[in-house]
Amino acid sequence: MLAPLVAAALFATPDVKLSGVLHDTDRGTYRELPFDVPPGVTKITIDVAGADHAAGTYLVLGVYDPQRERGWGGAIKPHIVIANTFATASHLPGPLPPGRWRLSVAVAAIRPGTVARYTMTVHFDRGPAAQAITTAALKTGPGWYRGDFHTHTGHSDALCRSEPSHDAVPCPVYFTLKAAHDHHLDFVTVTDHNVRSHVAELADIAPYFDDLLVIPGREMTTQDGHFNLLGITDFVDYRLGGPGAANINAMFDGARGTGAIVSINHPEIPTGETCLGCGWSAPDTDFAKVGAIEVANGGIAADHGGAFDNGAGSGTAWWEALLDRGYHLTGIGGSDNHDAIDGHAGTSPVGAQSPVGTPATVVYAVDLSQAGILAGVRSGRVFIDLEGAHPGRVLDITAATGPHATAVMGGTLRRAAGQAIRGTIHVAGAAGNVVDLIADGKHRPLGDPGRVVGPDARIPFTIEAGDPIHWLRADVQTPTGRRILIGNPIYVAR
Known part of the structure; x- marks a missing residue:
């Protein structure tokens, strides 16, 4: 499978920017702004800049694909998404056919003497980015x-x-x-x-x-x-x-x-x-x-x-x-x-x-x-x-076999023969409960016996050098043995 960044680069399509200038004489007119959608696009995002409502400029945006109208943005939707399965309210989801699309821009209002610049940015997504x-x-x-x-x-x-x-x-x-x-x-x-x-x-x-x-x-x-x-x-x-x-x-x-x-x-x-x-x-x-x-x-x-x-x-x-x-x-x-x-x-x-x-x-x-x-x-x-x-509740675990070989929960810890593993279990928001350390499915004893003292506790542990484990993780239980937190492993690799 392609790495996400590589895949994104391969599937990237340059944005389309549609810019222009409006004058007060454009009030009540439409501008038709065409753009081309390449094959394989599964989400289109349109951002409108230049519709300055405070200054009295209102642009009403319609979107058309090669066959039909896909929505009308009104003057209150400067950010529009149209995708295969979802779309911004007042727009229609569905397949995005390649070819000539257009934005139909109505200049609903512009004050006398105003000169307004606008930019419509059309962004294309496919693959993971479109989800x-x-x-x-x-x-x-x-x-x-x-x-x-x-x-x-x-x-x-x-x-x-x-x-x-x-x-x-x-x-x-x-x-x-x-x-x-x-x-x-x-x-x-x-x-x-x-x-x-x-x-x-x-x-x-x-x-x-x-x-x-x-x-x-x-x-x-x-x-x-x-x-x-x-x-x-x-x-x-x-x-x-x-x-x-x-x-x-x-x-x-x-x-x-x-x-x-x-x-x-x-x-x-x-x-x-x-x-x-x-x-x-x-x-x-x-x-x-x-x-x-x-x-x-x-x-x-x-x-x-x-x-x-x-x-x-x-x-x-x-x-x-x-x-x-x-x-x-x-x-x-x-x-x-x-x-x-x-x-x-x-x-x-x-x-x-x-x-x-x-x-x-x-x-x-x-x-x-x-x-x-x-x-x-x-x-x-x-x-x-x-x-x-x-x-505020936290369950985390860190482990090390030396100053340059450490891992946190979910990571892989490198371990050479003859090395002990020393680590810390971090528990917050669970005072009075008990930590259960598990390595390769077996419960390992902790001192005192792993009781969480105070709102933010760090409980040390050691896996001895002769103990050839492949993974370790921690849960938190009540004093009666009912689990309340389940932690993920650190994986151990030789």
Whole structure:
């Protein structure tokens, strides 16, 4: 697969800039500004500069492709996006045919004696860059960002009660985003089963929750397992065994050009009539094509009174068995919520649900953007908060075999024969709980015994020179042994 920067350079198309000058005599006239769209473009962004409302200049922008009108921007939309599956409100999504497009610019108002300069910048995207609904970072700077990677709406099988009749109806997209906002998440991914229809609504609603990063996604639902594609709007064939997806690895390959992360969902669930294909049973799965494993699923917890599984047969055990085989797979969580309004066993049409954001997946990222969050997942510097989003909570781990050989959670530590590993587990916001250090699936003792003292604790550990481990990670438990935080590994390479 091409490295992201190389791929972006190969797919880059120069922006088109359409500039001109307006005078007061242009009031009430139209200017037709043609531009050419090259083949393969899947998202067009148009930015308008020069419509100075304070100075009395109003430009009303219409967009036309070679066959039809694609939207009318009014004077209040200086930033317009038109993509295959979503578009700015008042514009039509759909295929972007190559050829001569045009902007039809109406000079709605301009004051007497005014000379106004305008520039229309048209930007083309394809591949990974075209998948983001929101391209700008909502927060800048590195930090821990909290979110939910697995939610559903009425575009697939989410149901909630209507008002005022309380009938079971498909649950609107709005309520999932509102729940994510109300539960103090930084980001949320909506992953309806096999469809793209929810993406257009996400694009319409996302600007309303302007501190919440909305990442498009999809749960690819097959008879041999379910997996999420995180950060995707393009079509990928979900018909396992068909011409477009002869096997599960071909399905993974079908998503590669989009830049989406493949994350296997709830692999430990038994497959049967009540949940067809929910457990992972796809033969000959190439886990090198997989980026993440959902080790904590809120739907499973809701079915067991809110208790997340642990130990033999759990999602964690399934994940750790793959770590033992040498795969580097980021452990994440997802609520799998199907009723963002209610979700209680006695009143919700879909029964007991884990709330949006429980569990929360906490990602260390360079900023709060889609590219930043997905890169953070790929880096593996991620932990899961089984109790939901708690701002300020941190679980991190660092390790070293010498002054020039160090690694943080998700990284690889180089280790020569005869070297001990010394490290530190950083825990914040979980005072009074206990750290559980795990190496190659075995629990390792810590002093005192790993108790978290104070709001921000750093607990040292040592792996002796003669202990040939391949990975190590840390969880945090209550004093009674209930897990509340799940950490990702540091991988050890000789």
